[in-house]
Structure formats: C-alpha cells, structure tokens
Amino acid sequence: MAGKTALVLGATGLVGKALVNQLLRQEDYNSVTCLVRRPLSLSDFPDPLQKLKPVVIDFDHFQDYQGYFSVDHVFCCLGTTIKQAGSKAAFRRVDFEFVHIAAQLARAQRAEGFVWISSVGADAKSQNFYLKVKGELENAIMRMPQLAHAAAVRPSLLLGERHESRYLEGIGQKLAPLYSPLLCGPLAKYKPVTAEQVASQMIALQPE
Template sequence: MSGNKTALVLGSTGLVGRALVKKLLADNRYKSIVCLVRRPLPERYFDDPERKLSPIVIDFSDFQDYQGYFSVDHVYCCLGTTIKAAGSRAAFRKVDFEYVHVAAQLARAQRVKSFVWISSVGADAGSRQFYLRVKGELENAIMRMPQLNHAAAVRPSLLLGSRDETRFLEGIGQKLAPLFRKVLVGRFKKYRPAYASEVASKMIQLQRFS
C-alpha cells in the first residue's frame, strides 16, 4: 500500500538516478514518481508493479516550460555529466550548473517540501579544478536561494556501479574500491568510493517527510 508522498526525479537514467528510482518505487511512503527524461525509458530499467512511475519526455533546452511537473513533495536531482561526454567546459556547465540551478528555481516556485541534488566531495567555488569549482558555485547558488525549502546536497567521491558506458578511472576505482573503503577512515572517510545505491539512500534520508 503506497503512502501519500510524490516525487520528481531528474537524471533517472544515470548511475545514481536508476538506483534512486528503484528505491523510490519500493518505498511505501511514495504514491507517485515522475521522471523527466530526454528519451523514453526502456521498460527493463524499472520494476513498477504498483504503477507509480510516470516518465515524461521533455526538451531540456526549454526546461522552464515544465514548471508544472515540479508540483510535488520532493525533488531529486541526479543530473550530471563529464567534460569528456559533454564535449566542452561550456556544455558541461550547462548540465551540471545551469540545469540543476533551474531545477532548484522551479522547485522553489512550486514550494516543494525539499530539494536534494548530487554535488561532489571537494566542491569549492574557489577551487582551481574546473569540475570542483562548478560544483562549489552551484552549491553556493542553491543554498543562498531565498524561499527554497530544505535544500540539501550529497557529496559523493568516486561513484561505483554498473554504467552503460565505460569510464577508465571509474573502472580502476571499481577494482580498487574494497581497498579504498578499508583504508580511508576517520577524516578521510568522505573520500571513499561510494556505491550508487548508498548515494541514493542518502538522498532519500535528506528529504523532509514531516
């Protein structure tokens, strides 16, 4: 029996997004989950016996036009790419900063109860590394946004799990993950590689249910 909460997921076809949607479909506090996607979701992605899931194909270049879908309790933003996949720094920033920032603005406009997104360990607007600088600038922009209820970011290190595409460094990380997770303790614990399911669980924990 489903509960009464509603959720919107952005980035549901990515590593964390897929793990997250699977958990939300199994979470009896939710009655419906909307996923905004670029292309139709393959049926093999999710087991949805209760018919909670509503995938909606949109044009992210006109993201502002889809504000109505943000009329939910919780927004989960798993949008993200790499500079290599995006093709340029500008294209990377459009996805990892602009799209996520617009999502937070739309969530605020619809007065969602909480907004949770994926950042990165080491995110810092003053970083000399472009990736971490963009992540830090986004954190600052969202956390300083007035009237956005309960915004929270998860800051994973290297993400582990089965991807559709191969990433060289993450392939190495997968093999060394057991060692890293054992030796990175104390103040270094935040740098441990994180499995997608762990990040997804943390995102759910950060939402406001009361």
C-alpha cells in the same frame, strides 16, 4: 493518508536508476515522475503498483515544464563529464545551469524538499574546474531565498555499472577494495560508495 509525490531528474544515470527503484519500492511514495530526454527502458524499473510516470522533455526548454515540479520532493541526479559533454561550457550547462534551474522551479512550485548530487571536495574556489562548478552550484542553491528545504549529497567515487565507459572511474573501481579500508577518520569521506547508498541518503535528506 495520501502518499508523497516525487520528481526525479536524471533517472537513467547510475544513481538516478537506483533512486527511482528505491522510491518505487517505498510505501511512502505513491507517484514518481521522471523527466527524461528519451523514453525509459521500463524493464529497468519494476513497477507493480504503477507509480512510475516517465515524461520525455526538451531540456533546452527546461523552464516550460514547471508544472511537473508541483510535487512533495524533487530529486536531481543530473550530471555529466567534460569528455561526454564535449567542452567545459557544455559540462557547466548540465551540471550547473540545469540543476540551478531545477532548484528555481522547485521553489516556484513550492516543493517541500530539493536534493541534488554534488561531489566530495566541491569548492567554488577550487583550481579543479569540476569541483569549482560543483562548489559554485552549492553556493547558488543554498543562498536561494524561499527554497523550503535544500540539501546536497557529496559522494566520492561511485561504485556500479554505467552504460557509458568512464576510463579513470573504471580504474578507481577496480582499485577501491585495496585503498578503501585505509580511508579512516577525516579521510572517510573519500571512501567509494555505491549508487544505492547515495540514493538512500538522498531520500533520507528529504523532509518528513
């Protein structure tokens, strides 16, 4: 029986890297294509079975790469911060527009499943710009007709080492062992999670 094929966007990020490595280890998947801005550091992705297929693309012409979405499962880990992006408009371009285009391309190529990273507290009516954009994206994708199977993961603070420095996130990670045990019941969704946990959840949300 042929294995599944996967497409990953955002493979160099904290969750993306964990996700790709989990997919490479899973027997269910025989091909993992990654669309990236620059060549991957292959030492970060042990691939004894040669499943990994990195492809450098120009995200300013994202629509031109529709053919790569002809896979079973699409995983979208694209995301940035306003500080990194440089402006709210640039942030929205990555966290809303690129992810929304990815969902449209997955639909056009009839991918069986599309899973992306949102955020705990995502709400299109939020006064917080970050959460508002995440909420608007959820609404846009979940209302998209003929997208076979779409699902979002909503992580809280992500635990793990990033290549880039995120000051507030760094403080949160240091304090996490102190406050995490206090987050119970309705507050449990705010518990910090590891990139590996989020990646596992993304895989589990894809259809069989």
